[in-house]
Amino acid sequence: MQQTMRWFGPNDNINLIDIKQAGATGIVNALHQIPVGNVWKIADIKERQEIIRNYGLEWTVVESLPVHEEIKRASGNYLQYIENYKISLRNLAECGIKIITYNFMPILDWVRTNHNFINEDGSKALLYNQDAFTYFDVFLLKRPDAENDYSEVQKQHALNFGNNLSEEEKALLFKNVLLGLPGSKINFTAEQILSLLDNYAEIDNQKLRENLIYFLSEVVPVAAESGAKLAIHPDDPPFSVLGLPRIVSTEADLKAIFSAVPSTANGLCYCTGSLSADPKNNLEKIIDDYEDRIHFLHLRNTIRESETIFRESEHLNGDVKMEKIVEKILGVMNKRKVSLPMRPDHGFLHEVDEAKETYPGYSLTGRLKGLAELRGLEMGIVYKLSL
Structure with a gap:
């Protein structure tokens, strides 16, 4: 190779x-x-x-x-x-x-909820936690109709996760999820991401696949x-x-x-x-x-x-x-x-x-x-x- x-x-x-x-x-x-x-x-x-x-x-x-x-x-x-x-x-x-x-x-190019998960040896790794992401989506970003994408159990687990976060940890979660494009150190803002999401309101998997093909x-x-x-x-x-x-x-x-x-x-x-x-x-x-x-x-x-x-x-x-x-x-x-x-x-x-x-x-x-x-x-x- x-x-x-x-x-x-x-x-x-x-x-x-x-x-x-x-x-x-x-x-x-x-x-x-x-x-x-x-x-x-x-x-x-x-x-x-x-x-x-x-x-x-x-x-x-x-x-x-x-x-x-x-x-x-x-x-x-x-x-x-x-x-x-x-x-x-x-x-x-x-x-x-x-x-x-x-x-x-x-x-979004890729998504992780934690960029600094601490391994046993003290080194740090990237991690994705669905409860953290659901909490971000429903309770922090407050994406319109986001609650309809998750079950009641998922939302409750997310809320339990979020209730254990400090305000600083919530801000870090928000930053981690909205990481900018590769090569850029500028994150998306909530306003930017919500506006961009509006552009995909009528595009489902089938339509996106047609566009790719x-x-x-x-x-x-x-x-x-x-x-x-x-x-x-x-x-x-x-x-x-x-x-x-x-x-x-x-x-x-x-x-x-x-x-x-x-x-x-x-x-x-x-x-x-x-x-x-x-x-x-x-x-x-x-x-x-x-x-x-x-x-x-x-x-x-x-x-x-x-x-x-x-x-x-x-x-x-x-x-x-x-x-x-x-x-x-x-x-x-x-x-x-x-x-x-x-x-x-x-x-x-x-x-x-x-x-x-x-x-x-x-x-x-x-x-x-x-x-x-x-x-x-x-x-x-x-x-x-x-x-």
């Missing part, structure tokens, strides 16, 4: 030299400074490539080339935004960057002609939040997307963390079913503490049997004669990094530890298979 690490650009407090010394050879990056929907120009792409190459690294994967909300809703200037997307795809391919990750999650029918041929591969990231978490539709959460969702647009340029970012948050997803079967569509790997692990709580765990210790996943991936790479890019998705916050402000899940030491463990696992499996 190609060892990569995500870098958020020149404003990232993690330096490229740190990533190089961690053992990564590839960089996963995006031009966060360009407004969503605008064209990524060749000059801007090459400028970023040059910065990365100056450290002996290569920009190998785009994460993400974001999809404008008007494309997701098929409203407003969505046709122009699709045309802009095509131009950006061609420009990236011309610069030699051929793997482009994106997601089709409305509004239309988008793919337009951009996948461009990617294929350019020799590029699109890799959709699964929903995180893989179920509805804030009443929003979710269409990349289950095995059935993947089948619908890939059946509708059969080109292998219409591919998957295989994220073990997102997919494993729904225990009904069979991660090994997904590899078997879509081995020719997996273009990028996010390897992280989760532990489901109960039906309502999951948290991120050590990369090799959790509900995901990582040794089985990596062995299957190695078989796929051997069959396809490719080396897939992999990054150790997220990582614990260790005390050594506490003083350095970083995007949640993206401190250096935790990801370095994950990268080292995954590299060691891969080497061990390769050796075992050679005997």
